[in-house]
Amino acid sequence: MVTREAILGWLEEVSDPEIPVLSVVDLGVVRDALQVGEQWIIVITPTYSGCPAMKVMEQSIREKLTEKGLPSVEIQTILSPAWTTDWLSENGKIKLREYGIAPPENEVDKSVLFSEPTVVPCPQCGSRNTGMVSQFGSTACKASYQCNDCKEPYDYFKCLK
Amino acid sequence: MKNEALYNYLLRLGDDSLILGQRLAEWCGHGPILEEDIAMTNISLDLIGQAMNIFDYAAEIEGNGSDHDKIAMLRYEHQYVNTLLVEQPNKDFAFTMVRQFIFDAFRKPLYELMQNSKDKQLSAIAEKSLKETKYHLKHSSEWVIRMGDGTEESHNRAQKAVDDLWRYADELFFQDDVEKSLIENGILPKYDEVKQAWQQTVEAVMNEATLQIPTNGWTFGGGRIGRHSEHMGFILAELQYMQRAYPNMQW
Numbered sequence: 001m002v003t004r005e006a007i008l009g010w011l012e013e014v015s016d017p018e019i020p021v022l023s024v025v026d027l028g029v030v031r032d033a034l035q036v037g038e039q040w041i042i043v044i045t046p047t048y049s050g051c052p053a054m055k056v057m058e059q060s061i062r063e064k065l066t067e068k069g070l071p072s073v074e075i076q077t078i079l080s081p082a083w084t085t086d087w088l089s090e091n092g093k094i095k096l097r098e099y100g101i102a103p104p105e106n107e108v109d110k111s112v113l114f115s116e117p118t119v120v121p122c123p124q125c126g127s128r129n130t131g132m133v134s135q136f137g138s139t140a141c142k143a144s145y146q147c148n149d150c151k152e153p154y155d156y157f158k159c160l161k
Numbered sequence: 162m163k164n165e166a167l168y169n170y171l172l173r174l175g176d177d178s179l180i181l182g183q184r185l186a187e188w189c190g191h192g193p194i195l196e197e198d199i200a201m202t203n204i205s206l207d208l209i210g211q212a213m214n215i216f217d218y219a220a221e222i223e224g225n226g227s228d229h230d231k232i233a234m235l236r237y238e239h240q241y242v243n244t245l246l247v248e249q250p251n252k253d254f255a256f257t258m259v260r261q262f263i264f265d266a267f268r269k270p271l272y273e274l275m276q277n278s279k280d281k282q283l284s285a286i287a288e289k290s291l292k293e294t295k296y297h298l299k300h301s302s303e304w305v306i307r308m309g310d311g312t313e314e315s316h317n318r319a320q321k322a323v324d325d326l327w328r329y330a331d332e333l334f335f336q337d338d339v340e341k342s343l344i345e346n347g348i349l350p351k352y353d354e355v356k357q358a359w360q361q362t363v364e365a366v367m368n369e370a371t372l373q374i375p376t377n378g379w380t381f382g383g384g385r386i387g388r389h390s391e392h393m394g395f396i397l398a399e400l401q402y403m404q405r406a407y408p409n410m411q412w
Contacts, residue, residue, distance in 0.1 A: 049289055050210020079214060080285030082292060112269065112295045113302055113365060134196035135300055136203040140293075144196065160292050 002070065007033040007040065014064045017056045018139050021099040024057050028087025031078065040065075040073045045083045047160075048140035085160045096157055097123045102145065104159040120156045122147035132156075167280065167348065168222045169242075169339045172232070173385060175215035176243035179233055180393075181264060182208035183400050184251060193254050200300060201257070207293040214289065218282050234404040238394055239387040246329035248384070248393050252322075255315065258304040259322035262366065265298035267333045270358035274350030283348060302366045309370025316371065323372050331380035333359075 011030050012023045024030045024044075031043040042061055046054050058075050065073050085104040088096075093103035102123045117132035127149040135158070137144040142155040162168060185205035192198025216229035223232075246264060251257045272294055275287035308315040334352050336344075343349040367374055383389065403410055 046210070046289075048207060048210060048293060049214055050206035050208070052206070078285075079282075079289045082285075082289040084292075112299045113362065114369070115299070134200055135296060136196070136200035138199070140203055140206060144199075158296075 002040070004033045004035070007042070007065070007070070010064055010068050011042075011061060014057070014060045017053050017060070019096070019099070019101065021095040022092050024061065026089045026092030026095065028083060028089070029054075029057060030061075040070060042073050042075050043078060044075060045078050045081075047083050051140055053139075083160070085157065088157075100124065100154060101142070102154060102156040104157050107159040107161070118156075118159070120145050122150060122152060123154055124152045125150040162223065164222050166339045166342045167283075168219055170343055170349065171215050171219040171222070171283075173242045173339070175212045175219065175232070176241050177247050177264075178208040178215065179212035179400075180241070180243040180396060181247040181261075182206070182212060183396055184247065184249075185257070185261075187251055188257070197254070204261070204297050204300070207297065211286070211290045211293070214286050218286065230404075234401050238389060238397055241389070241393065241397070242385050242387055244329065244332040244335070245381055245384040245390050246326065246332060248390060248396060249326065249329065250392055253318055254304075255308050255318035256322040256325070258301050258308065259319060260326055261297070262301035262305045263326060263330050263363070264333070265294060265301050266362040266366070267330075267355070267359045268294045269298050269362070270355045271350070273358075274354060278349065279347040298362075302362075305366055305372070306370045309367070309372040319370065320372055323367070324375055327375045328377075328379055328381050332382040332384060335382060335385045337385070 008025060008030065011033075012025045014024045016022045016024060016027055016029075019027075027047065029044050029047060031045055034041045034043065042065075044054075044058065044061070054077075061075060062073065065071070088104065096103045100123050102120045105118050105120055107118055117135075119128055120130055120132075121128050122130050122145075125147060127147055129148045130145050131148060133144040133146050133153070135143050137155050137158075141157055141160070143158045144153065145156045146153045182205045185201045185208070188198060188201040189205075190198065192201060212233065213229050216232040219232055220227040220229055246260060249256075249260060269291070272287040272291035276284050276291065278284040278287065305319060308319040310316070311319075334356050336352060340349060340352070344351060364374070
């Protein structure tokens with residue numbers, strides 16, 4: 001007998017292709033697993049509208065569940081409630097920092113116009129003497145920062161609320 | 162078709178995202194600095210992703226096996242209903258950022274208010290897209306200020322861009338029976354509320370940037386009913402090339 005918990009547990013073995021230390025569950029992309037009759041439906045939501053990793057994640061979820069004996073799950077993509085970095089698991093944040101990516105700071109939703117960039121501590125040396133290089137980084141979900149003390153450039157998993 | 166007005170509106174909304182996304186993608190490998198090359202292509206990706214969500218919904222309404230790729234890739238020029246603003250060529254970085262700013266300042270209040278739409282899927286698209294649009298507006302407004310209030314050269318270029326592009330801004334608020342019926346039914350927000358918010362943003366940023374908003378009231382339109390500038394055909398030639406040369410190809 002397959003349970004919802006078992007499926008969500010298996011999906012913790014499916015990683016984000018861009019940030020392999022995070023699973024699709026840590027990331028908050030997997031919202032639920034529902035059973036309708038005999039059919040299992042995996043509900044997912046995109047991080048960003050155009051995130052090219054979504055297709056790969058969908059494929060990886062299918063492969064993992066096929067391997068576990070569930071070859072014909074349905075994958076349903078929902079847009080609302082819209083993904084937020086608040087759904088990133090605590091464990092996920094720790095893994096991100098260890099991987100060298102600064103996890104999202106708990107930013108209040110400040111005004112879009114005329115606001116200063118967020119202070120993001122360096123994931124290497126912990127210094128808060130850092131600066132934003134660009135709001136847009138190597139993937140849609142990241143910004144580029146640099147540490148003014150250890151000089152290391154790093155990615156910031158930017159806050160999305 | 163049931164829901165024909167909503168279908169037609171979704172094409173207008175999606176075409177603006179798609180064509181501006183395509184324009185920004187032209188900067189790939191040509192950005193003035195590496196970070197901006199990456200920023201513009203990131204924003205392009207968000208816009209094309211939003212277009213995909215919008216066209217998915219349009220395809221669902223259309224039925225008959227339509228899908229987002231067919232809608233994006235297989236229409237003829239007069240069937241695209243984006244504004245003339247988004248099809249204007251990139252020219253220089255100032256022109257691209259001013260165009261982006263005029264657009265982002267419109268999209269943010271549009272999506273904010275559209276979250277209250279009586280249509281659930283449109284509201285979901287708005288909720289999703291708004292979060293991305295805030296980052297776009299932050300980026301474009303900061304560049305407009307940096308260039309406008311920068312050197313003489315950057316100021317002149319930014320001012321020229323404002324002078325050239327201002328005539329296209331009004332078309333963002335175009336309304337015919339499509340929008341009017343949707344506004345009446347609570348599916349779209351009232352446009353005067355969107356326009357008021359847009360105006361406040363534009364004036365605040367232009368003021369900070371020491372840029373003058375043209376007082377000449379002359380405006381251009383036509384894109385919303387499929388009448389485009391000469392630039393549109395060239396965009397489509399590039400956008401549609403693969404599907405036209407290799408019909409039904411898949412990546």
